[in-house]
Amino acid sequence: MVKSMYIHIPFCKSICSYCDFAKILYNEKYVMPYLEKLKNEVIDAYDGKEINTLYIGGGTPSCLEETELIYLSEIIKTIKLSDTYEFTFECNIEDISPDLLILLKDMKVNRLSIGIESFNKCKLDFMNRKADFKDxxxxxxxVRSYGFDNINLDLMYGLPGETLKDTKKDLKYILKLNPEHISTYSLIIEDHTMCKIRSDENIDPEEEIKMYEYIVKTLKKKGYNHYEVSNFSKSGYQSKHNMTYWNNEEYYGFGLGASGYIEGFRYDNTKNLDAYLLSKYRESEVLMSKSDMMENEVMLGLRKMEGINLQEFFDKYEINMQDAFPIKPLIKNKELIYKDGYVYINPKYIYVMNELLLKLI
Ligand SMILES: C[S@@+](CC[C@H](N)C(=O)[O-])C[C@H]1O[C@@H](n2cnc3c(N)ncnc32)[C@H](O)[C@@H]1O
Ligand code: SF4
Structure with a gap:
């Protein structure tokens, strides 16, 4: 049964240099037509059953005007939430106001995800973003005064010119804000982004690893649980929604460029706004074979620091993981660890997990 739903709002008030998500500069004339199509997409596919995790991401959902947000909330009210639901809404810090927070409370949002990324002037200029610590x-x-007690902050590191000292300072500021959850991402230079066009280059991988190791060590010391390669949470605040992805469970994906996984089909929606506005939502869909599902289970599951439960793998696929994938040599050379019924990546090798996965799949 599908228990999770992702909804994409592609509008942003400015475009960041590194971003390859489905996004467009906010333009009032496209927003309502977009939301109307979104509503139809939800009505057509959603089966009306209880949803446990709902995530509205972007783009910048918080940049919508009040009437647009009210229209969005009407769509959301057609979705039945379970008693233990998690409902995340991505916000830009500049958009946060009492009016927005009242609306989000009314929508039953109970988790906010805010892309801070950095407080360093050079990093912010590079990203084409703004952030001032005091603000x-x-x-x-x-946000806290309105009763939001589950906040994620995003931090980016490994930008050209960044030093370990810069990363340390950014992390110190993020920690001062005392969020329940922190996501940290090293810069990926994606095609079709300003970074790519201006030929930005990644920093030395050795430096990047030092930054990552510093982040992991510091956040652990501060009481955060490192539960996924890039994600850290206080006890009880893991992202339930993202766990759906890493547990290879099915989810609805609605909106421009969204992807979903329903009844064995993985699909991607179009990133072309014109096509979306003509109700041509889907770009592609593929029926997952049993071996596709098992490969995804391994690729996604090993992102979790606790790894994959071998009994659960067997119950799901009726085959032992060690018979389906060559994990034994990797356990022997300690790249993978087997403990208490779980197989997980040795934390020492987490930063080179892609190479490790290639050996498995
Ligand atoms: C879905 S994005 C968008 C969030 C929101 N629109 C914002 O900018 O605050 C979520 C996060 O992914 C990270 N991210 C996006 N593009 C990235 C890239 N090219 N390299 C590394 N991290 C990236 C950023 O930390 C960003 O906040
Ligand atoms: S990173 Fe966020 S705010 Fe920046 S362009 Fe991408 S979606 Fe928009």
Whole structure:
């Protein structure tokens, strides 16, 4: 049964240099037509059953105007949430205001994800973003005063010119804000982004690993649980929604460029707004074979620090993981660890997990 839903709002008030998500500059004339199509897409596919995790991401969902947000909330009210639901809404810090927070409370949002990324002027200029620590602190206090007690902050590192000292400073500021959850991402230079066009280059991988190791060590010391390669949470605040992805469970994906996994089909929606507005939602869909499903189970499951439960793997696929994938040599040379019924990547090798996965799949 599908228990999770992702909804994509592609509008942004400015475009960041590194971003390859489905996004377009906010333009009032496209928003309502977009939301109308989104509503139809949801009505057509959603079976009306209880949803446990709902995630509205973007783009920048918070940049919508009040009437647009009210229309979005009407769509959301057609979705039945379970008693233990998690409902995340991505926000830009500049958009946070009492009016927005009242609307989000009314929509039953109970988790906010805010892309801070950095407080460093050079990094922010590179990204084409803004953030001022004092402003952010005030906004976070405001958010808390409206009863939001589950906040994720995103941090980016490994930008050209960044030093370990810069990363340390950014992390210190993020920690001062005391979020329940922190996602950290090293810069990926994606095609069709400003970074690619201006030929930006990644920093030395050795430096990047040092930054990652520093982040992991520091956040652990501060009481955060490192539960996925890039994600850290206080106890009880793991992202239930993202766990759906890493557990290879099915989910609805609605909106421009969204992907979903329903009844064995993985699909991607179009990233072309014109096509979307003509109700041509789907770009592609593929029926997963049993071996596709098992490969995804391994690729996604090994992102979790606890790894994959071998009994659960067997119950799902009626084959032992060790018979389906060559895990034994990797356990022997300690790239993988087997403990208490779980197989997981040795934390020492987490940063080179892609190479490790290639050996498995
Ligand atoms: C879905 S994105 C968008 C969130 C939101 N629109 C914002 O900018 O705050 C979520 C996060 O992925 C990370 N991210 C996006 N593009 C990236 C890239 N090219 N390299 C590394 N991290 C990236 C950023 O930390 C970003 O906040
Ligand atoms: S990173 Fe976020 S705000 Fe920046 S362009 Fe991408 S979706 Fe928009």
């Amino acid at each position: 952010v602190q005030q906004k976070i206090n405001l």
